[in-house]
Amino acid sequence: MKSSKRVFLRTLAGAAVFAAFSGAAFAQQTVKIGLLATLEGPFAAGGADGMRGAELAIKQRNGMAGGKKIVLVKASSDAKPDVAVNATRKLVEQDKVDIMVGPLSGGEGIAVKEYSKTQPNITFINGSSGAQATTLVNPSPNFFRFNTEGAQWMVGLGKAALDKGYKRVMLIAEDYAFPYSQVQGFMSEYCRLGGKVPVKAWVPLGGKDYASVIARIPKDVDALLVVLGGADAVNFLNQYEAAGGDKPIVGGSITVSQDILNYKGKRRDSLVGTIAGAPIADAYDHPDFKAFVSAYQKEYPVSSGAYPSPSLFALVYYINMKAALDGLDAVKGDLSGGQAKYRQALSKMTLKTPVGDVRLDANRQAIGTTFITEVVKDAQGNLFNRVLRKVDGIDQMLGMPKEQFKMGSRDEPSCP
Amino acid sequence: MSAVQWRNAMNAGAGRAALGKGLPGRGPGVSSRAKGAGDEIVERQTPSMWAAVRARHVVVLAFLLAFPFFATPFLTYQIGAQSLALGLIALSLTFLGGYGGMISLAQMTVAGVAGYMLAIFGASGEATLSLGWSWWIAVPIAIAISMLAGTFVGWLSVRTEGIYTIMITLAVGVAFYYLCLQNYSVFNGFQGFQRVYAPTLLGVNFRNPVPFYFLALACALGGYLLIQYVLRAPFGVALQGIRDNPRRMNALGFHVTAHRIAAYALAAFLAAVGGILLVWYNGLITPNSVGTSWLINVLIIAVLGGMKHPIGAFVGAVIFVLLQTFAIDLIDRERFNLVVGGVFLAIVLFSPDGLLGLWARLRERISTTRPQAALHPRRSKP
Numbered sequence: 001m002k003s004s005k006r007v008f009l010r011t012l013a014g015a016a017v018f019a020a021f022s023g024a025a026f027a028q029q030t031v032k033i034g035l036l037a038t039l040e041g042p043f044a045a046g047g048a049d050g051m052r053g054a055e056l057a058i059k060q061r062n063g064m065a066g067g068k069k070i071v072l073v074k075a076s077s078d079a080k081p082d083v084a085v086n087a088t089r090k091l092v093e094q095d096k097v098d099i100m101v102g103p104l105s106g107g108e109g110i111a112v113k114e115y116s117k118t119q120p121n122i123t124f125i126n127g128s129s130g131a132q133a134t135t136l137v138n139p140s141p142n143f144f145r146f147n148t149e150g151a152q153w154m155v156g157l158g159k160a161a162l163d164k165g166y167k168r169v170m171l172i173a174e175d176y177a178f179p180y181s182q183v184q185g186f187m188s189e190y191c192r193l194g195g196k197v198p199v200k201a202w203v204p205l206g207g208k209d210y211a212s213v214i215a216r217i218p219k220d221v222d223a224l225l226v227v228l229g230g231a232d233a234v235n236f237l238n239q240y241e242a243a244g245g246d247k248p249i250v251g252g253s254i255t256v257s258q259d260i261l262n263y264k265g266k267r268r269d270s271l272v273g274t275i276a277g278a279p280i281a282d283a284y285d286h287p288d289f290k291a292f293v294s295a296y297q298k299e300y301p302v303s304s305g306a307y308p309s310p311s312l313f314a315l316v317y318y319i320n321m322k323a324a325l326d327g328l329d330a331v332k333g334d335l336s337g338g339q340a341k342y343r344q345a346l347s348k349m350t351l352k353t354p355v356g357d358v359r360l361d362a363n364r365q366a367i368g369t370t371f372i373t374e375v376v377k378d379a380q381g382n383l384f385n386r387v388l389r390k391v392d393g394i395d396q397m398l399g400m401p402k403e404q405f406k407m408g409s410r411d412e413p414s415c416p
Numbered sequence: 417m418s419a420v421q422w423r424n425a426m427n428a429g430a431g432r433a434a435l436g437k438g439l440p441g442r443g444p445g446v447s448s449r450a451k452g453a454g455d456e457i458v459e460r461q462t463p464s465m466w467a468a469v470r471a472r473h474v475v476v477l478a479f480l481l482a483f484p485f486f487a488t489p490f491l492t493y494q495i496g497a498q499s500l501a502l503g504l505i506a507l508s509l510t511f512l513g514g515y516g517g518m519i520s521l522a523q524m525t526v527a528g529v530a531g532y533m534l535a536i537f538g539a540s541g542e543a544t545l546s547l548g549w550s551w552w553i554a555v556p557i558a559i560a561i562s563m564l565a566g567t568f569v570g571w572l573s574v575r576t577e578g579i580y581t582i583m584i585t586l587a588v589g590v591a592f593y594y595l596c597l598q599n600y601s602v603f604n605g606f607q608g609f610q611r612v613y614a615p616t617l618l619g620v621n622f623r624n625p626v627p628f629y630f631l632a633l634a635c636a637l638g639g640y641l642l643i644q645y646v647l648r649a650p651f652g653v654a655l656q657g658i659r660d661n662p663r664r665m666n667a668l669g670f671h672v673t674a675h676r677i678a679a680y681a682l683a684a685f686l687a688a689v690g691g692i693l694l695v696w697y698n699g700l701i702t703p704n705s706v707g708t709s710w711l712i713n714v715l716i717i718a719v720l721g722g723m724k725h726p727i728g729a730f731v732g733a734v735i736f737v738l739l740q741t742f743a744i745d746l747i748d749r750e751r752f753n754l755v756v757g758g759v760f761l762a763i764v765l766f767s768p769d770g771l772l773g774l775w776a777r778l779r780e781r782i783s784t785t786r787p788q789a790a791l792h793p794r795r796s797k798p
Binding site for chain 2: 040074076080081082089090107110111115137175176
C-alpha cells in the first residue's frame, strides 16, 4: 500500500517535470501572448477580473488577430515585484511568448519595466499597474502603457471638490506609490485653484485601526480626501461612522469602486454624494461603454464569480489587451525584425477604447480620459457612480509644463 | 574539562560514542557515511578531506558545473541560481535548527538586512538614499552588519527553547518588515530599492545568467563545505552536544549561551551571502522580500529537503523553486497554489524528514527487500 503511494507520487513528480519541459514549440501561425495578473495576495479578486477583461478582448475577435491565432499563456503573481518578475521571466524565456501583457500593481509594473530592458525583442504592454515612475523615470523602449495612471485618474477632482464648496480637506491615504500619485493628481489642481490641505495622514497599507487618524481630523476641514483601497476603505468608513464622523468624503479611484458600494455597512448611505475620480464610471452612457459592459455581463455572469459590472481592472486589462491585438492587426501579424514594425504601430496608433480614444506620448504612456463621479442612490436603493464630468486628453504631466512637474511623494505637492 | 580536552576525548572515539548514544542516525556526518560504526571511528582517525568524497559527490558536482551549458538561460538563472541563493539561506536555518536545535524564523530577515545594506551602501535606482559605494566595500559592510543583526537575534532568543524561539524570531522578523515598510529616510518604505545589480568584474557581467549561476554556485558550495567542516570541527560537535543535552555540556565546561550565539553569527554569515545573491538575482529589494511569507518559506524549504543533512537545504530549494515556477502549468491557472500546497503536504506527511528522509528510507527498503545484497557485502556504497 505504502509503496504504491510512493510510486504514485513519483509518477506525479515525473509528470510534473515532463509537463514543465514540454509545451515550448508551436506553429508559426500563432502568436503567443503572456498574461500576468495577481491571482494570489491582496488583489486576487481584482487580478481575476483583470484576466476576464483581457480574455474578453481576445474572445471578441474569436481568438484571432492580424490573421494569426492567439495563444494565451497565463501567469500569476501576488502583487510583489520579485514574484512578478519571476513570473514574467518564465513567460518570456520559458514559454517563449511574443507579447507580454501585465502586471497589475504599481511596484510590479516598475520591476517588470526594468526587466523588459533585458528582453529587447519582446514587446511588453502594461496590465493595470499605475505607478507614475514606470514610464516617467528610466522608461523602457519596449514597455507600453495604454492606460492612464493614478495621478491622471484624479485630474478634475480638485475643481469638482471646490465646486462642492470644500475649501479645506484633510488627507487620509495609504503610504505607498499609488496613493502618492493619486494625491498628486488631486492636489496639484486643488492647490492651484486655492484649496488647502492642512493635514496629511499617511497610513500603512492593510491597517486595521484608524482611531488615531480619526482623532486627528481638525474641526475646520470641509471634507476628507480618502485614498484607501478595498478592506482598508471599509474599515476606515466603519470606524469613522462609529466615531460619529459626518464630514463628506472625496474618494480615490479605488475607494468608492463597485465592490465598496456593494458592501452592507451602516455607513453605506452616508457615501451618497461622495465624489471621486477614476478611469471608469459604471453609469457612463456612451454606446461603446454600454456595449463593453453587456459583453462582459454576457461572457461572465455573476454566477460564475464575476462582478455585476466590470471593475476598473477588467476595463484596464481589456484596454491593454485590445491595444496588443489592434497592433497585431495593424501589422498583419508581422512580428519580424525584433518586432520593430509592431512597436512602431503601437506607438502611432489611436486606440479606440470603451471610454474614448487613447494615444501614447513619447514615453509610451497613455493620454486619455478621466471621469469625475458622484455616488447616488437609485430607485431600488442601490448605490452607483453617476458621471459628473468627463475630462479628455489628460497627459502624464497633468497639463503642467515639464519643468514644473515633480513626481508625487509624501510631501509633494503641499499646500497647508 | 576544557574544550581542548573535550576534543581529545572526541578524537579518541569515546566522547563521540557517548554523544551519539540515544540518537541513532543523528550524529555528525552519519548520513554521508557507511552504516558501520567501526568504519566511522577508523575514518575519524585519518581525517583526510578526500576520504569523504564519494562517487555521487563527483557526479553531482559535475552535473552542477555542466548545468548551464545544456540548460536554457532561463533554467540556469531562475531555477539554478535562485535555488542556490535560497538554498544558502535555508542552509543557515538547517545549521541552526538541525544541528543547534534552534528554529529561527528570522533567517530571511538576516538575509534581508544584508540585501538592504547592500542597496543602501552600494548603488541602486534611489540615488538620494544609496551611498553608491563600490560593491567591494558595500558587500563586506552588508555582511558585517547582517552578522551583527543575526548575532543580535541570537542574543535575544538563545535563552528560549522550542516554540518560544520561533515566536521571538518571528517577532523580530515581522518588526523588521514593518520597519522597512514604514521608514522612508533609510529603507525607502513600500518602494524599497530598485535596480540593485550585480557588478561587472574583469569584463564579466554577473547580471548575465551563466556568470551569476557560477557566482551563486561558488557561494553555495563554499557555504556547504564550510558547514560540513564546522559540523566535524569541535565547535560543531559541541553545538550538537548542546542541542542534545545543554545541561550536560554546561557541566562539561562549555558556555552554552555563548556557543549558541556564535552559531547564530555563523548562520547569519551564510544568510547574508544568500541575501546578497538574492538581491542581485531579483535586482531589487522591497519590504515584501522580508515579509512573513518569506520567513515561513525559508522554513518550508529547509523542512522539504530535510534538516538532517546540509544538502537538504538545497534539495528543498530546488523543489520549492520548481513548484513555484511550474505548478501553474500543471493545473487550472487559478488553482495552482493547490498543487504547491499539496506537494508540501504530501512530502511532510509521507516523510517527516523531508526528501532526504524519503531517499534514506528508499535505500533501506531496497537493501532489506534484497537479502542477497546483505549476503554479498559491498565494501563501500557507491
